[in-house]
Amino acid sequence: MERVVRVVRVVRVVRVVCVVHVLLLWSLCTAKHSEYQGTVMTYYPLITHQNTSVTVQVRFKSNSKSCIVNNYYCPSEGCYRISYKKVTVDRDLTTEFCQTESVWTRTSPTNAPMLMKLFPYNWISSTVNRALEAKASTLVELRSRSDTGQSNASPQTTILPVYRVSWNCPSNIRLLTFDPDGDRVRCRSADKSRDANECEQCTLPSVLRLTPSCSVSFSSSSSSSVGLHAVELMMEDFPTSDMVLTATDGAQEERSTGDPISRLAIQFLLSVGSAAPSCSPGMYLPVFVKPTPQHEDHIYSVVSETLQIYIQAQARESTISDVLFSGPSNMTKAKSNGQYVLSWAPSAAELGKGFAVCFVAEAVHGSAKFHSEHRCVVVHVRNVPDVNGSSPVRSSSLFSLAFILLYEYFC
Structure with a gap:
């Protein structure tokens, strides 16, 4: 009898938790941020x-x-x-x-x-x-x-x-x-x-x-x-x-x-x-320098190997503070020796596809912020390395299911 009472209590708690989650989901669905x-x-x-x-x-x-x-x-x-x-x-x-x-x-x-x-x-x-x-x-x-x-x-x-x-x-x-x-x-x-x-x-x-x-x-x-x-x-x-x-x-x-x-x-x-005190590229507005890829370059990556895209910018009168980027899921950014490195290890699910990666360099001077030109490249995922070797890259060897189902049901 005691075990049955415990089960009933657990069921009631689960019901309360479900109601709370449903209300939360409803607020997420209806609210306009x-x-x-x-x-x-x-x-x-x-x-x-x-x-x-x-x-x-x-x-x-x-x-x-x-x-x-x-x-x-x-x-x-x-x-x-x-x-x-x-x-x-x-x-x-x-x-x-x-x-x-x-x-x-x-x-x-x-x-x-x-x-x-x-x-x-x-x-x-x-x-x-x-x-x-x-x-x-x-x-x-x-x-x-x-x-x-x-x-x-x-x-x-x-x-x-x-x-x-x-x-x-x-x-x-x-x-x-x-x-x-x-x-x-x-x-x-x-x-x-x-x-x-x-x-x-x-x-x-x-x-x-x-x-x-x-x-x-x-x-x-x-x-x-x-x-x-x-x-x-x-x-x-x-x-x-x-x-x-x-x-x-x-x-x-x-x-x-x-x-x-x-x-x-x-x-x-x-x-x-x-x-800006000057509109000349390289003064306050940052400019890209080598080994940064050119706009619309095509870069080739290999499944399960880490692709690295190196980006470097400079400006005489402002300080480079960051490189902002947009790319595929799980691409990461790090800074090393004055360069920013975008790293990505594509999975087999990305094989045969091309993915867009875009970026800008950001510089600061006092409270002002300046962006460089906007550059984009296409990253192609292959199962063999690029034979040309000319790309400016280097290669080296969740939502819970219940939340998704509830969200789709109520939203």
Whole structure:
């Protein structure tokens, strides 16, 4: 009898704990935090099963002040999460921003397109362009392509949460536009007339200009631009020749060179600071020096071996304080002999894929902070070493399941 009473008490305690967790989850689902600083999502198709279901790996970066994950959801039927991993990528030394990467592996009964939408959050307060509720969406296109015979893969890119510029110094941010299928990649401003979930502001800040080739240029004529600006962009891939997309039920759709295949949300903050004493690169604004890779370099890594990317910057009148980066999960950063080293040991799950890594050098002079140019590289994962040996790298030989299930059930 005493044992039965104990069991009953344990069951009651478990019930109370479950209720507390459910209430906590509900508050997480319904509350809108005001730390949103941007996002980017990319995807790779993994396998088409014999029963016509498709497994795809979706990676999305979440930018916030305190490492909050800005989740997406899939409103279309048949979009199921089968595994989930969240890792902090990088955060600055003064906790002004943090970036996490979440990796979802999902299986859908068909290869029909999936529209992923951002859960409702609020942009960080006090943006110059008065951004409020954050909206973002990504179209995951998985139908088979007639030109490759495989499901479409999205462009591979990434962004930092915040890009710093001085209001008196024109600058340029070149986004990475690598496409695994060899498609032509173009960027545009987010437009709610195309999809109501693409954006909240839906207008590019007046101090920015965007080219179709995904170059974002900054220019300002006065200090009134000082502050944080929310930036909402879309990246799309276009076939280089006419082709056909085929669904698992046999339905087909033609795509010309002017028709986008997939679309990705790219959102970040532009931080415009006070005037720099000089806009000459290498004075206050840091510049990269060897052995730092060049923008859009292709670097080759080997499964289970540690890849190391060496980055070095200098400035005459300011002090290099950090290198900020965005890359794949589990990439780490360390400083050694005046250089910053990004290290990553890809797993077998990354074999055959290309991953975006972007970085800037940050320098300080008094209370002012300055960023270098924005550089990105593509890291390709192979099972054999690069025979050329010309890359500027060196090689050397969770959420709990219960929490995920409860979150999906109640959210």
